[in-house]
Amino acid sequence: MRTQDQLRGQMREEIERSGYYPEIVLDSLETVLAEEDVIDFVVHHEATFDREELRRHATVLVMTPTRLLMQHTDEHPADEIYSHPYASSVTNAVRLTAISNVMVTRILANPENYQAGATPSEVILTIGWGAASRLELEPATCGDPQCEADHGYVGGVTGDDLNLRFASAADGDGVVQRALGFTQRLAEATGKPV
Structure with a gap:
């Protein structure tokens, strides 16, 4: 059984390994995680094409004893409001008892x-x-x-609350297995077997 320090350290390592604004992602998570224990987590990094631009997204799911935390970060090109490229970071917390399906x-x-x-x-x-x-x-x-x-x-x-796609070709078998493990633990915690 991993300790909280080990779990949080592993989560930090995986977020940093994704290379996608790790300090923004970690700060955003800490805002809602507070002192609650981490039961499990999964990091999802995705690149998409928007018109002729490559855009990256990162989503981190964290399960605590009482909540599912979702942190999503996007990067955006300069626009009429911001003259420089920028990132947006959204963090959401949902009670495990509120989850209706997995x-x-x-x-x-x-x-x-x-x-x-x-x-x-x-x-x-x-x-x-x-x-x-x-x-x-x-x-x-x-x-x-x-x-x-x-x-x-x-x-x-x-x-249309949350859909994440993990692919062995893009992410590796380890990430797909991690996503399956997270899904199983979330389903067990919410009483909604998959």
Whole structure:
């Protein structure tokens, strides 16, 4: 069993290893972590393309005895408000009792050769607690391509609290295994088996 000093030290090392504004990420986490114990954590670093720019994001999930802490940091190019590139850092704390679902999607390459316990190619972790929803609407039609009448809108609402994708190709097998372990401990703590 790891001590708090060991867990916090390992978390600091993994955040620093990601190389993504580690001091901003750590300061943001300390704001909400306070003196509460760390039960487990996972660090997620992702690069995406936005138009012709490479943008990086980092998300750290920390489970305490009573809460799930989520720290997300983005970098942004200069814009009409800020003349220099800048980072935004958001930290959220959710009571474990408020978490309504923990879902894990496993992507398995060559499923015909799957061996029990093998690391998936990808893992997508979805956590819901009812704070955010995505509304998607589109114009309704009657099926007649010539019809110009207003038929209103159709659409749906989906929960969209947190989705993180961990891929062996991008992050390595160790990070995917760590994400699976974190998911299992979170599911156990919330009583929502995956």
